[in-house]
Amino acid sequence: MIKVRNLTFKAGKRNLVDNLSFDVKKGELLAVLGANGAGKTTLMKLLCRDIKPDQGEVFINDKAITAYSLTDLAKTRAVLQQHNTLSVSFLVEELVMMGRYVHFDQQPGLHDHEVLKQVMIETGITHLAGRDYNTLSGGEQQRVQLARVIAQIYDNPNACLFLDEPTNGLDLQYQQQIMVLARSMADRGYTVICILHDINFASRFADQIIMLKNGKKVADGTPLSVINTGNIELTFNIKVKLMASEDYDCPLVFPAAAASPHMQGM
Template structure:
């Protein structure tokens, strides 16, 4: 269980998060939605322990995040970051193996190798393990990072997985695949929290959606409850038509054209 209580975070006088409370159970995939600058990444960085909230507490498995050591935290949660610049030309296999670093001292055990093999297959990068990371396309790099992050907590029950825009540069196949993996992990008991930009992807996969605006929690609920044309207008200031997928009964959105006053 992850519980965030009245988190407030600010840089200087500018507050980025105000009084945010929510919780995530094992087995749940929570998607965070919000406009640019709403505080999604900041919230995620607070949850990961990278940033310390000014007020409020974040509890993971009954203990506050800050009371865990860096090492302990690495055994409980993994983070897929938005920006991943690798400074040396490591091979794909080497990068994925780094996900297992917290678990072994000098030489990877049989389990470590097995897990690396498994996540490599799952993320569809099996045929590029020997390639050098910098030569990969943005989307391929993102899948390698996903594999590394999955490897880190693969065999840890009820682990926390945080993802900051994990599908940003992926094609539609791997967008679906990544979210399917996330959902699947949640079914295995993980707590998965992902920041997304694509409302339809969120509607398709999220168990719950947290909507942020100006650093505050605006809505929190199931996709059906939260994703309405009215709410989307409130958050993104965009009109949209809502339809229902006749097969899955899930909503999907088509934005209406935005009129722009011609620039003088």
């Protein structure tokens, strides 16, 4: 469970994150939507204590994140960053085991190996175990990185999982697989916060959506309550059409044919 209260982060005079407050319950998946530069990654960095806020506080399981030791924080939240390039070679299984570093001193124990095995099965990467990470496709690399962060918090279903654009650059099948995995983590009790660019994926997989613009909250609520043309136009400066879906409660979103005046001016 995560609570965010009056969170503000400034760069110079500009508020990149501007007085944000929200809660995400245990077992929920929150999707954060917003245009490029809206402040999504800055928010994520604040949530995982990578950077310090100018104002406000983040609580994980009712404890301020500033009160956690580094070790306890690493066992309480795991972060899939946006860019995961490596300059040195690692085997896939070595890289996934890095997620367990916080759990052992010198050598991984039996339990760490068991977690490694389970996580690799769940993320569908067992067949890649002996491969050099740098030789994998983008989609395979993303699943390996996700396996690493899941391994980090595997023993603690009260933990938070932060995913910054986990589907970035992936084909539709890999996008789907990553989102199914993120959803399954929430269903197992984890609190999942996921930055996404695809509105339809957000409404399909999230319990809650926050839309950001210039670091401020434009809308916050269930997909059904926030996915409407007004909120989307305000957030993304784009006209969209909504189409009712037979399979899902929430309407599907498509860009309208004509570019918005903002786009025409580019």
